Amino acid sequence: MSRRIIVVTAVHAPSARFLVDAYKSLCEQELPPGWQWRWLIQEDGTTDQVTPHVPDDERVTFKQGRPGGPGVARTIALAGADGEYVKVLDADDQLAPGALARDLAALEADRSIGWATSRVLDLLPDGSTAGFPGDPEHGPIERRDVLNYWAGHGYRLPIHPATLFVRRELLVALGGWMALPASEDTGLLLALNATSRGWFSSEVGLLYRKWEGQVTGQAAHVDTAERAARMAVVEARARALEHFEWRYPLGSG
Numbered sequence: 001m002s003r004r005i006i007v008v009t010a011v012h013a014p015s016a017r018f019l020v021d022a023y024k025s026l027c028e029q030e031l032p033p034g035w036q037w038r039w040l041i042q043e044d045g046t047t048d049q050v051t052p053h054v055p056d057d058e059r060v061t062f063k064q065g066r067p068g069g070p071g072v073a074r075t076i077a078l079a080g081a082d083g084e085y086v087k088v089l090d091a092d093d094q095l096a097p098g099a100l101a102r103d104l105a106a107l108e109a110d111r112s113i114g115w116a117t118s119r120v121l122d123l124l125p126d127g128s129t130a131g132f133p134g135d136p137e138h139g140p141i142e143r144r145d146v147l148n149y150w151a152g153h154g155y156r157l158p159i160h161p162a163t164l165f166v167r168r169e170l171l172v173a174l175g176g177w178m179a180l181p182a183s184e185d186t187g188l189l190l191a192l193n194a195t196s197r198g199w200f201s202s203e204v205g206l207l208y209r210k211w212e213g214q215v216t217g218q219a220a221h222v223d224t225a226e227r228a229a230r231m232a233v234v235e236a237r238a239r240a241l242e243h244f245e246w247r248y249p250l251g252s253g
Contacts, residue, residue, distance in 0.1 A: 002034055002035065002036045003034055003035050003036075003083070003084060004035070004036055004037065004038055004082065004083030004084065004085075005031070005035065005036075005037045005038075005083055005084075005085045005086075005087055005100060005104065005165075006037075006038055006040060006080075006081040006082070006083040006085065006086050006087070006168070007026060007037055007038070007039045007040065007086075007087045007088075007089050008040050008042070008074050008077050008078070008081065008086055008087070008088060008089070009022065009039065009040065009041045009042070009074075009077075009088075009089050009090065009091050010042055010044055010070035010071075010073035010074045010077070010090070010091065011041055011042070011043055011044065011050055011073075011091035012043065012044045012045060012050075012067075012070075012091075013045070013047050013049035013050060014213045015090075015091040015092045015213070016049060016050040016052075016053040016091065017053055018091055018092040018093075018209065019041070019050075019053045019054065019055070019091055020053065020055070021094050022089055022090075022091060022092075022093060022094055022095075023039075023055045023057075023060075024094075025094035025095040025096075025207075026039060026089065026095060028095075028097060029095060029097075029098070029099065029100045029101065030098070030101060031100060031101055031104065032101065032104070035104065036059070037059065037087075037100065038059050038060075038061070038082075038083065039055075039057075039059060039060045039061070039089075040061050040063075040077045040080050040081065041054060041060065041061065041062045041063070041077075041091075042062075042063050042064075042065065042073040042074065042076060042077040043062070043063070043064040043065070043073070044065070044067050044068065044069060044070060044072070044073040045064065045065075045066070045067040046064045046065070046066070047064075050062075050064075061080060063077070063080070068179075069180075069181055069182075069184065070090075070177075070184065070185075071176070071177030071178055071179065071180060071184030071185070071188075072177075072179065074088070074176065074177050075175075075176030075177050078168075078171070078172060078176055081168055083168060084167065084168055085103075085104065085107065085165060085166065085167060085168060086165070086166050086167075086168050086171050087100060087103065087164070087165045087166075088161070088162060088163070088164045088165075088185070090162055092209040092211065093123075093162060093206055093207060093208055093209055094123065094206070094207040094209070095205065095206060095207075096118075096121075096203075096204045096205050096206060096207060098203070099118060099163075099205040099206065100165075102116075102118065102201050102203060102205065103116040103118070103165035103199075103201070103205070104165075106199040106201065107165070107167065107199070110140075110199075111249060112196075112197055112249060112252060113140065113196070113197050113198060113199050114166065114167050114170045114192060114195070114196030114197065114198065114248045115164060115165060115166040115167065115170070115189075115192050115196065115198045115199070116163075116164075116165040116166075116198060116199040116200070116201065117141075117159040117160060117161070117163045117164060117165070117189075117198065117199070117200050117201070117205075118160075118163045118200065118201040118202075118203065118204065118205025118206065119131070119135055119163075119200075119201065119202055119203060119204045119205060120160045120162070120163060120204070120205070120206045120207075120208050121204050121206070121207055121208065122207075122208050122209075122210050123207040123208060123209045123210065124210055125210065125211060125212075129207065131204075134158060135158070135159070135200070135202060136158050136159065136200050137200070137202075138200060138201060138202035139199070139200065140197055140198070140199055141159070141193070141197065141198040141199060141200055142197055143193060143194065143195070143196065143197055144193065144194065144242065145193065146158060146159060146189065146190065146193040146198070147190050147193050147194055147235075147238050147239075147242070150186075150190060151235060155231050157186060157189065159189070159200055160206070160208070161185035161186055161188065161189040162185065162206060162208060163205050163206045164185070164188070164189065164192075166192065167248075170192070170195075170196060170248050171188075173248075174188065174191050174192065174195070176188070178191075178233075178234065178237070180230050180233070180234075181226070181230075182226075182230060183227075183230040183231070183234055186234055187230075187233075187234040187237060187238075190234055190235070190237070190238040191237055191238050191241055193238070194238040194239070194241040194242045195241050195242075195246050195247060195248050196247070196248035196249075
């Protein structure tokens, strides 16, 4: 029987047109023998504007639900995640060649590693790409490293949560993505780092699309008061997990 990587995508009407590029990048992934991917697309809402953009592929499942933001959409999609691993792929982004295989190899090689991330390039409107300095070293990320860096650098992450690849059992144990209007993926990443070791691949794993309608480009995303509240609850959750010394795998130091 084939083993599965479940790719989870939250989508809303404005980003639906990019699903074709996300799908193409997924189809170009090569996995080791005995492995396959399955794509769960969850609309954050119940419009009739997303369905026409969903690929006609038996490996793709599309569902809708009442709107609650991308974190809610991804978390409800976990109800259908019947594989060992979950990979995040936002509707407007694209996987780089080999991304799934590299993530899989890192976690299959070391049971103490709960999640993986990778280098990102911004995909600009003209089709060009741009990187940025400051990536961590290729290899393992120890517990608390991301959390402490984030807290000491103005709430800036050293790795990108949009590249996350995670063991399903660990993701479910932490409750999925946080119930926040934004930064829900930052909250998950910090909770993962508070409880388990991770991995960073210095090879590009994601093309992160920059476009006028993206959620992170809206004024509400940078509202000072709301952002402060988000950061406070994100840190409080991670520190609480750290305090109670919950570890993955259980019994690890």
